[in-house]
Amino acid sequence: MTRFAFSLPALFIASLGSAGAVHAAASAATAPAEPFDAFLKTYCISCHGPDKEKGDLRIDQLSRDFKVGADTHHWAEMIEQVNSGEMPPKKEKQPAQAEIAAFISSLDTRIKDGRAARMAARPAVAHYRLSRKEYQNTVYDLLGVRYDPAKPGELNEDTRWHGFERLGSELSLSPSHVDRYYRAAELVLERAFPAAATSEARKVRKTAADLRYNGGKDQQAALDRFGIKRPLRYLLFPGTVQNALSNNWFGNVGPQHSGLYKVRIQASGVRPIGGQPAHLSIGKRTGEETVDGILDFDITAPEDKPQVYEFDVDLEMPATLDFCVVATDVVDRRSGAAFRNALGSRGGYIFTHSSETTLLNSNAPQMFDDKGNGLFSTVLLDWIEWEGPLQTEAEKALRKDLLPADDATPEVVAQHLQRFAERAWRRPVNTEELAQYLESYRTEREAGEKPAEAYRVAMQGVLTSRNFLYLVEGEPTARETLNDWELASRLSFFLWSSMPDEALFASAKSGALKGEGLRKEVGRMLTDGRINRFIDDFSRQWLQLHRVGMFPPDKKLYPNYDRWLEVSMRDEPVEFFREMLVKNLPMDGFLDSNWTMANARLCDFYGLPEPKKDGFQRVSLKPEDHRGGLLTMGASLGLTSDGTRHRPVHRGVWLSEVILAKTPPPPPANVPAIEPNPPTSAKASLRDKLEAHRDNVNCAACHAKIDPLGLAWDNYDAIGQWRTHEKTATGTGAAPVVNPSGEMPDGRTFKDATEFKNLLLADREKFVHAFIEHLCTYGLRRVLTVDDEDDIKAIMAEAKKSQFKVKDVVRAVAMSELMRKR
Template identity: 50%
Template structure:
C-alpha cells in the first residue's frame, strides 16, 4: 500500500538525489502510481513510471548546492559529502561518508581527516588520479594534430598511449608517495615501458611492462615538463611550437593565463628554398620585434624555448630539422632569460630555476586543484584563502598528497 511505497521511494530518492528527502516530496510520486493504476496500468508498470519520473528530477541530474530561498555561504552536510565524493571518487558518497555527514563529524578536522585518508586508500581514488591530471594538464590534446608520418614514421598508437600513460602514472606515483611539489617539474625518476624507453633513448630495464626507473645522471628527462605527452600536445603534427609550449607552461604549471594574441598576427612562414636554414627560434625572435607582440613574447618565449632540444613528439635532438632552405641543419639553442632577469643555458637549468620557488608551484597547483574540485573559476577571495593555506603549511617542500588533504580540510572547500 501507500505506506510501503513511501518507504521504498523515499529510500530510493535519498540515494538518487544524494540528500535527505522529506516524505512530502515523495507524495507526488505516490499519486502518480495511483493515477497510473486507475488508468489501467499494472502496479509494476506504475511503479516503474514513478521511478523513471523520479530520475528526471533536478536532484538526480545535477549536483545541487544551495537553494533559491536562502543565501547560505557554506555547504550543508549532504552537499559537502557529495562534493568530496565526486572530487575524489567521481561518484556518489558511500554509506560511511554519508554517516559522517549526518552525524556532524564532517565539521571536525579529525572527522574529515579520517574520511580523507580512507578515501585516499580506496581503489576508487584511481578515478581522481585518472581524471584530474587529464583535465589539468590538457592531455586530451595529445594526438589532436596527428604527427606527419613522413617526418615521424615511428609514431603510432602504442607510443601515443604510452606517452599519456606515463604522465598519469607519474602523477599517481607522486600522490601515493607524497612527493614534494617540485618533482612535478624536476626529478631523477620516471615510469617507462619498453616503447617509451626506446623513444627516450634510455635502457629498457623491464622488457614487458611499466616500471619506475631511476634516471641516469644528466639525463634529458625528469619531471613532467620533459614527458613526451606534454612536449607533443603543444605541437602541430609537423613541428614544435615554442610559444605554445610557453603559454601552456604559464597557464597550467604557473597558473598565469597569458593575454590573447592581438588580431591579424601573421603566422611564421616556412623557410623558402633560396634562404639559409634558420630555426623556429630565429623566426620567433624576428617576429617579436613588433611592439604589439614584444611584451608577451618576452614572458612566454623563454618558457618554451628552454625545451628546444625536444621535437614535436618529444624526441631529443641536437639540430633542428628544417624543411626548405640551404645549408646545414642549424644547431639547437635552448638558452634564455626569464622576465625577472634570471638566465639559463638549457632545460635542466631552467627547471632548477622553477624549483627554487616551490611556494609558487604549490600556489599554482592548489589553484588548479580548487578549480577542478569546486567546478568553477577561482576568485580573488579564493586566492587569498589558497595563499593562507599554502603559507600555513608546515612542510615547505609541499608534499602533493598533503596539499590535497589540506585543501579538503579548508574552509574554501566547504564554501558554496
Template identity: 40%
Template sequence: MAASLKADLSPKTVAFLQTHCFGCHGEEKQKGDLRLDTLSQDFTDPEATKVWSEVRFRMHNAEMPPPEEPQPIPEALAQITEEITFSILKGRAARQARRGPISHHRLSRSEYVHTLYDLLGVVFDAEAPGALNEDPRWHGFDRLGSMLTMAPSHLQRYYEAAEQVIQEAFPDTPRESKLERKEVGEQKRRLLQLGEGWSIHLPDSGRYRIRISASGLAAFTGKLPYLCLWHEHHKRSFQGRVLDAAEEAPEIIEFEGLFPAGHYQIRNHARTIKHANGGISMFLNELIDASQPVASLRGGHRSPWTKVVDEEGRPTMPLLLVDWAEIEGPLLLASDLAKREGVVPEEGQGPEAWLASLQGFATRAWRRPVDPVQIQPYIALIESEQEAGESFRSAYRTALSTLLTARGFLYLEEGDPETNRSHLQAHEWANRLSYFLWSSMPDAALLDVAQSGAWTTPSGVEAQVQRMFEDPKIDRFLESFPSQWLQLHRVGMFEPDPELYPRYGPWLEESMIHETKAYFAEMFRGNHPIAELVDSDWTLLNPRLAEHYQLPVAHPTHWARVDLPPHASRGGMLTHASILSLTSDGTRHRPVHRGAWLSEVILATKPSPPPPNVDPL
C-alpha cells in the same frame, strides 16, 4: 596627481608610485601606453585589475622601475608588491561573491556514469553511439557548473538511458554470466603482425574476465609485442600488456575489469611500415599451422612487407601467436548486487511497501532527504501503469526510470529558494566532497559523518578526506583531474608527420598519456614536493616509452618507476612527450604556443594579446 587616485591603496603606496612610476606613466608621459595616475583602484573592475596585475608582475621581476631609473629600497618594493597582490586577491573575492553561487548544475557524463554504478552496480557506456551528448569544455575542464546546462537534445537520451539501466538492473529473469570460448581453429594459430587484430564481441557493458592464450615472439632486435584489447568504436585500448612467451609455451593472459559493449580486437598494437613508393601499409594477419614453427614461414612470401622472419629464422618484427580467447561475463559481483537490495519490493505488497522502497531509493539517488509526499506521484504512476495492463515489475521499473530522470538525480542541487539560506547543509557538504574526489554520490559512511555534525570540525573533515584517499574510487580523480587540467584529451589531435616520426603509433600515444597520469598519481599518493611537478630525477616508464626516450628499460613488460640519470631531461611533467606534443603541430615545435600553454595551464596567467601590428602565427 594624488588627488586623481582613489583611496584603495595606502598613502605609502601612492607616494611610492608618485616617486618611481608617474614620471614615465603619468600626465606628461605614458610609456607603453600605460598611465597609472588615473588608473582606477577599484579592484573589482576586471579591466583595471588586469593592468595592476601586469604592474605587480613587472615590479616583482625588477622590470619597474627600469634599471636606468633611481631604484627603490628592495624592502620597500617588496611591501608595495605585496599590497598590490593583496588588493588584487580582495577584488577577485569580491567579484566572486557578487556573482552569486550556481545553485544547481547537471551531472557531467563521467559523474552520471559513476553515480549509476555506485547506485545500482550497472555499467553504462555514455560514449556509445546515441548515448549522451558530449560535455562542453572550458580550458580542458568538462565539469564546470556554468557550462553544464540542459538542452532539449539531452532529455530524450536521459529517458532512454534510465530505461536501459533499470532494465539491466531489474530484468524479468535474472541475468546469468556466460562463458564463451573462441577458438582460432583446429591445429591453427592466429599470427598477428604489427597493427593487426583478431575480433571479439561483448554484447553488453559490464564486468568481464577475458583470458587469452598467446605467444609473444621478440623481433631480432629484442623488441617484444604488445597485446591489447582495442575498442573499435572508442578507438583506444582498455587493457594491455607486453608479452614474452615462447612459441611452444604460450601464456594465458587474464584481463578483468569494466568494459563497454562493442567489438574489440585482440591486437598486436599498431605500427605502420613505409613503402619505398611512399605509401603506408598495415601488415595482414595469417592463419598458420600450429604444428609448424614460425620460422617455416620465411619462404614463399610475395612481398617483403609480409615477410615475418629473416633468413636465419628470426622474427623481423614483434609477433603474437593467438590460440584462443575466453570471455566470461558480465560478472555479477556480490557488492554490485547488494546495491540493488530492497529497491524493488516483493510482488503482492501494497502501496505502503512501494512507498518505503521508493523513498529509500530516492534518498540515495537524489542524495538528500526525501519527504514521502515527493514519492506519491511515483506511486500513482505505478498504479496507472498497472491499470493500463502492465505487470507490477514493469510498472515499478517505469517508476524507477522516471525517478532517474528527475531533477534531483540529474542535477547537483544546493540552497533553498524559499529560505534563501547561505550555508551548506550536511548532505550538500557530503555531495561536494564526494563529487570532487570520487566523481560520484557519497557513500553511507560519509553521509553518517555528515549527519553526526563531525563535518563541521577540521579533524572530522580531515579524517573523511583521508579515508576517501584510501578508497579505490580515488582513482577516478587521479584519472580525470590531470586529463582535464593538462588538456590531455588533445594529445594526438595533430598526428605527427610519418616522414619525420615513422615509429609513432597508438601504443606510443597511449603510453605518453599514461605516463603523465601515472606521474600525477605518484605525486599525489607519495605526497611529493610540488616542485617535482616541473623538475625531478625520476619518472614512470614502460618499454615503449623507454625506447622513445632512449632510456634503459626498467621492466621488460610493465610500467615501473625509473631513476633518471643526471644528463636526462625527462624529469617533471613539462618534458613528458604528452605535454610536448600538445604544443607541436606534428612537424615542428611551436615555442610561442608552448609558452602560452605554460602560462595558462601551469601559471594560471592568461598571456597578453599580441600587439595590433603583429601578424598572427
C-alpha cells in the same frame, strides 16, 4: 594569483615613459591626492592612460566599484606586480617604500571590502551539473550498473575550460541534454532491473585452431604426418587485423548483456633483435591496419613460455572486436598488400613454433631468419577466452531491496522511493518532494502496468531530477557555508568523481564532518580504491591531456610514431601522478625527477633500459637521458605541437597555464603567421623566426613573458624526441643548432632545460600555489577569483607543514575552509 587574473594583458612588462612619469609627478605635487590615486597618476597612468595604452589597458578606466568587482582581478594583479618589484620597471623612477606601503594598503582594503560585500550578496542556491564521467560513476555507485555515456548517441560531450570539464558555468543544459538524460535513465534502470530474466554469465574460449584454421582438422593431420606434437598457434604478424570477439559468440545478445567481461589470452611474442616487443590491441576497427583499442598491452613472454594475460573490460553489447598487431616498421619494409595476402590466406601456412620452419609456406615472405630469430614483432596466440556478463556481489548488494514487492501498499512504495531518492539526491528528502513521482507510479498502475514497471517510471523521474543531475548547494536559504550533506557530496565528487558512500553519508547525518571527524573521513577517502578516479580525472584535466594526438604527427617526418606510442604517452603523466600521490612524494618531483613511469614502448622511444615486467613501472633516469618530471614527457611536449614542428609559443602558454596558473592574453588580431623558410635562403630555426616576429610592437610585450617558457624545450622536437639540430624542410646550408637558452621575465638567465627547471625549483612555492589553485578549481567546480586568495594562502600554509608532499597538499585542500564555502 588565480588564473582569471591573467587575462590581463602583459600589463607591466612595458616600460613607463620617463617624460610622462615626470609630468604626472609634477601634477601630483601641485594637487595633492589620496595615496591610492597619487600613486596611479605618478607611476601608472602615463603608459596606461589616455596618452598611451600599453598592453591594451587603460588604468584610468578601470571600475572603482569594488562591490561589483568587475575589474577586481586587474587591481589584484597590480598588487602582485608592485609587491614583486616588476612595476614600475627597474629603469623607471621608483616609488619610495612609504609610497608603496600606502598604495598597497589602500588598494588591499578596497578589494577586501568589496569581497565582503559580494559574499553577503551570494545567491540562495547554486547548481553544478555532473560531467559525463561523474554521471557514469554515480549510476554505478548508486545502482551497480555499467553505462558508457561517451558512446555515440548517449550524453553530450562536456565543454572544457582550459582542460577542466566540470565547471558549472560551462556545463549548461539544453533540450538535447534533457532528452538524452531521459533515455540514459531508462537504459540504466533497464540494466538494473531487466523486464526479462537475464541469462547467466557464459564463458567462450576460441583456440588458435578455431580462429585461424577453421577447427584445424586438416592442419592437425598434417602435423601428425610430420610427427610434430606442438599445438597449432595463430601467428599474428604486424598489421594483422582479425576478429577477437564475434557478436554471436554469446548467442542472442541485447542491451541487457552489456556489462563487465573478463578476457583471458594465452600468448607469447617474437621480437626482432634490437626491435620493439610485440604489441596487441583489441578494439574496434578504424582502418585496414588500425584498431581503436579498449585493451592495449605488450607481449613480452617468449614463445616457449607463453603467458596468460587477463583483463576486465566494460563492453556495450552487441560488440565485434578485432585484434591488431602493432609495429612501426612493418609496411615500410614490405609491400603491404602482397605481404598480407601471402601470409593471410587460409591454409597458406601452418604454424606451431618458429623452429618448425618446414611448415611455413615457402612462397610467403620470410618471417624468421635461419636461426629462428624473428624479423618482425609478432604475436603468437594460443587461445582467447571471454567470460560475461559478470556481476560482483557488491553490485548486486546495491540493488537489493530497491524494488517494493508487487503487493506493496502505497505507503510502502513511498518509503522505498524516499530511501532511493535520498541516496540519489545525496541528502534527506521529504515525501512532499516525491509527490509527482508517486503520482506517475499510480497513473501507470491505473493504466494496467505491472508494479515493477510502474515503479521504474517513478525511479526514472528521480534520476532525471535536477537534484540528481546537479550538485545543488545552498537551498532553501542563502548561506555562506555548505551544510554537512553538501560538504559530503563536494568531497566525494572531488576525490572520487561520484556520490558519497554509506560511511560518508553517516558522517554527514551525525554532523561528524568537522575537526578530527573530517580528517578521518578525508584520510579514508584518500586510501580508498576510488581515489584512482581522482588520479585519472584530475591529472588528465589539469595537464590538458585531451590534446595529445589532436594533431597527428606527419608519418613521413616521424615514422616511429604510432597509436600505441600515443596511448603510452598519454598514460605516462597519469601514472606518474599516481606514483607521486600514492607514495606522497614532494611536489618538486613534478618539475624534475630522476625517475619516470614507463612501459616497454616508452622505454624504446626514450632510449631507456626496458622494464622487466609488463605495463607501467618506475624506471630510473640518468642526466644523459634528458628526461625527468612532467615537462620533458612526450605528452607535454607533443600536445603543444602541430604534427609537423614544435611550437615554442604554445609550449610556453601551456607551461604558463599548467605550471604557473597564469593564462596569457590572446594574440592581437591580424598578426601574421610565421612563414616557412624560403627555399633559397639559409636555413633558420623557429627561434630565429620568432625573434623577427617579436619586432612587431603588438607582439613584443606578451612574447617576452611567454617565449622563454617554450624555448627552453627546443632540444625536443614535435613528438618529444631529443635533438641537437633543428630539421627544416627548406632552405640552404646546414641544419641550425638548437639554442634552448633564455631569460626569465625577472632577469634570471638559463642556458638549457636543466637550468630552466632549476629556476622553477627555486620558485617552488609559486608552482605549489598554482597547483593548489588547479585543485580548487577542480574541487569547487568554478573559476577562482581574487576573493579566494586568502583561503589559498591558508591552504599553502597548511601544506607547507608537511614540506609540500602531494597527498598532503590534496588533503589540505579537502579539509580547507574554502571547500566548505559556497
